[in-house]
Amino acid sequence: MPQSGPQYSQQKTVETFSPDWLLMAIVLCLFIFVSVVLPAAFSIREPSGGNYYVENACLIEFNLTGKNLLQYNLKLDVSITNPNKKCHVYYQQLQASASYEGEIIASALLPTFRLEHKKTVVIHPAFGGQSAIGLDDLSVNEFMKQRSDGFFRINVEINAKMIESLGLLTTDEFSASIWCGLTIPLLPSNSSASGNGGFTRTECEVKTLI
Known part of the structure; x- marks a missing residue:
């Protein structure tokens, strides 16, 4: 009678993102937008003419x-x-x-x-x-x-x-x-x-x- 070796089940690993990590990413994007992009847009919104x-x-x-x-x-x-x-x-x-x-x-x-x-x-x-x-x-x-x-x-x-x-x-x-x-x-x-x-x-x- 054949010997059966140990059985291993294959399971897929599903990566999940922590809600805290997502929140930090959103906050960082908002910070960059408010501190860099928005002021830049306002600074060239009305040309000065020199x-x-x-x-x-x-x-x-x-x-x-x-x-x-x-x-x-x-x-x-x-x-x-x-x-x-x-x-x-x-x-x-x-x-x-x-x-x-x-x-x-x-x-x-x-x-x-x-x-x-x-x-x-x-x-x-x-x-x-x-x-x-x-x-x-x-x-x-x-x-x-x-x-x-x-x-x-x-x-x-x-x-x-x-x-x-x-x-x-x-x-x-x-x-x-x-x-x-x-x-x-x-x-x-x-x-x-x-x-x-x-x-x-x-x-x-x-x-x-x-």
Whole structure:
């Protein structure tokens, strides 16, 4: 009669998760969401647009021929500061335009760049050439007065398209219109082009933010 050896039954081991462990995992996820993800989302929810100053303006030429032809040579140094403590700003398009007496006389495209948090860059819009401009007698008289005084009131507007980012979080593309109302001394013809002739640093205003 055959001998029967010891019998072993095969049982499947079923792993179970402790309710305490599940609770700790949920609490940890909530902590990460509240302390990291949520503040990040709020910090980029409303783009700041940055701080803008015209640091230096060099007006080398600003001559009017008749009432309708303006010759100009204007160079600017504009600082842009990202005040956000966490978010980077990607400037995807920048265009500057200069206007006098309500008429745009020149425009210039500027390089795109990335501006890290709490950092400042300086851009250099430059306008040179001649432009047709329609001035009435009153505007011509104002031009001559400003020339006699030695300075001109010129407006510069910078239109920017940008996005803000923090890690994997980004805003949709938004636009800012930066308006700079400048009073710029006209440099004497024999002066150095690198001087500013007494120009006063001027803060620009973010007029629209879309």
